[in-house]
Amino acid sequence: MSSNLFRPSFGTYPHVLVGRDALLDEFEDTFDGLLDLTGLTVLLSGQRGMGKTVLLDAYARAARSAGWLVISDASSDGLLDRLSRDHLPRLLQVHAEQPRTKLTSGSVSPGPVGAGGGWDERYPAESTLRSQIAELTDALRPSGRGLVITVDEIQSAALEELHKLGEILQYARREDRMLAFAGAGLSTPIEELLDHPGATFLRRAEHHTIGPVSRPDVRTALAQTIADGHREIDVHALDRAADAAAGYPFMIQLVGYYTLKNAAPTGPVDAAAVDAGITAARRRLGRLVHATALRPLSDVDRTYLLAMAQDDRPSRTGEIAKRMGVTAQYAGEYRRRLIRDGIIEPAGHGKVRFTIPYTADHLREHAAHDALEDLADETS
Ligand SMILES: Nc1ncnc2c1ncn2[C@@H]1O[C@H](COP(=O)(O)OP(=O)(O)OP(=O)(O)O)[C@@H](O)[C@H]1O
Numbered sequence: 001m002s003s004n005l006f007r008p009s010f011g012t013y014p015h016v017l018v019g020r021d022a023l024l025d026e027f028e029d030t031f032d033g034l035l036d037l038t039g040l041t042v043l044l045s046g047q048r049g050m051g052k053t054v055l056l057d058a059y060a061r062a063a064r065s066a067g068w069l070v071i072s073d074a075s076s077d078g079l080l081d082r083l084s085r086d087h088l089p090r091l092l093q094v095h096a097e098q099p100r101t102k103l104t105s106g107s108v109s110p111g112p113v114g115a116g117g118g119w120d121e122r123y124p125a126e127s128t129l130r131s132q133i134a135e136l137t138d139a140l141r142p143s144g145r146g147l148v149i150t151v152d153e154i155q156s157a158a159l160e161e162l163h164k165l166g167e168i169l170q171y172a173r174r175e176d177r178m179l180a181f182a183g184a185g186l187s188t189p190i191e192e193l194l195d196h197p198g199a200t201f202l203r204r205a206e207h208h209t210i211g212p213v214s215r216p217d218v219r220t221a222l223a224q225t226i227a228d229g230h231r232e233i234d235v236h237a238l239d240r241a242a243d244a245a246a247g248y249p250f251m252i253q254l255v256g257y258y259t260l261k262n263a264a265p266t267g268p269v270d271a272a273a274v275d276a277g278i279t280a281a282r283r284r285l286g287r288l289v290h291a292t293a294l295r296p297l298s299d300v301d302r303t304y305l306l307a308m309a310q311d312d313r314p315s316r317t318g319e320i321a322k323r324m325g326v327t328a329q330y331a332g333e334y335r336r337r338l339i340r341d342g343i344i345e346p347a348g349h350g351k352v353r354f355t356i357p358y359t360a361d362h363l364r365e366h367a368a369h370d371a372l373e374d375l376a377d378e379t380s
């Protein structure tokens with residue numbers, strides 16, 4: 001029986017994870033020997049769909065297989081509260097030596113690390129949090145294990161909460177506790193976060209930028225996932241699919257998934273199935289990624305992007321201003337904003353390119369569609 005093992009949705013661990021071996025080895029080493037403490041504070045940043053959540057998961061898996069306990073959360077408001085009222089009490093219940101009675105009351109005594117006067121009262125959970133972490137890491141220490149906290153979408157964390165979390169980590173380091181932290185989030189907001197005085201601990205983290213994967217890796221992911229699902233694909237079809245994924249991890253899953261969906265039930269997957277798969281994959285990418293990213297933009301932002309979309313390679317910024325009929329300075333303002341929003345990125349001196357494949361095609365298709373609608377409105 002053949003099956004479709006591609007996973008075209010965000011945050012889902014792929015059947016075959018490619019192009020991240022060095023990082024995965026590092027994660028394993030961190031929890032294996034623990035000679036190198038730098039791996040205990042990790043920050044992953046990258047554009048949408050590059051595989052940050054999956055790698056955060058890989059970090060957690062590496063920790064778990066070395067026996068560490070893992071708490072995973074996404075940083076919406078109330079992160080610290082959830083840690084101290086939900087995650088930590090649950091783990092303490094199982095792993096701490098003393099039976100716990102008052103864990104969710106928020107009235108646990110500050111314990112060995114002290115209350116550390118001067119804490120902001122807006123987060124009363126905090127001294128509790130520190131003592132809970134102290135208790136848990138003390139309980140785990142004899143078996144050489146520790147605790148990992150992973151936080152996804154860290155760019156949307158309340159700065160104050162991150163600041164507190166940073167202090168908690170710092171205390172843990174000072175006291176030699178086995179506490180690890182890994183965070184992940186979108187590139188540009190992360191860069192801004194790093195500039196903020198409240199997020200010093202993130203500046204000291206081991207920072208990995210998660211980018212596209214190489215063509216051979218894309219090919220491996222496609223071929224192996226198809227083979228493991230008991231199908232075959234002919235070489236030309238595979239090449240075509242690999243080209244279409246354009247090194248973008250999310251697109252590997254999309255192209256693979258829709259290719260198999262369009263393949264005949266038996267025999268090798270052929271180029272026709274791949275072509276139908278690419279069309280479906282691009283449509284879904286447009287809906288899930290491009291449309292979401294482009295929706296909040298202003299008309300001028302769009303004009304800038306449309307001017308870029310005329311090129312098949314990185315665009316010269318001077319040329320874009322000319323096409324828009326504005327000064328380079330005026331266009332520069334929009335370029336900066338679009339870079340900040342992660343839609344485009346610098347591509348060498350005086351050049352920019354789109355961060356996600358097929359953005360230009362999406363813009364062109366929609367511009368044509370909008371123009372037709374306008375025409376229909378005028379003539380009706
Ligand atoms: N290295 C990889 N090899 C194969 N597939 C991958 C790889 N990394 C991610 N994927 C797949 O790509 C998709 C997106 O991954 P993920 O959700 O981790 O992206 P993300 O960077 O967290 O995106 P977002 O910024 O939207 O949160 C998932 O379907 C995942 O299975």
Ligand SMILES: [Mg+2]
Pocket residue numbers: 010011052053054152
């Ligand atoms: Mg994610």
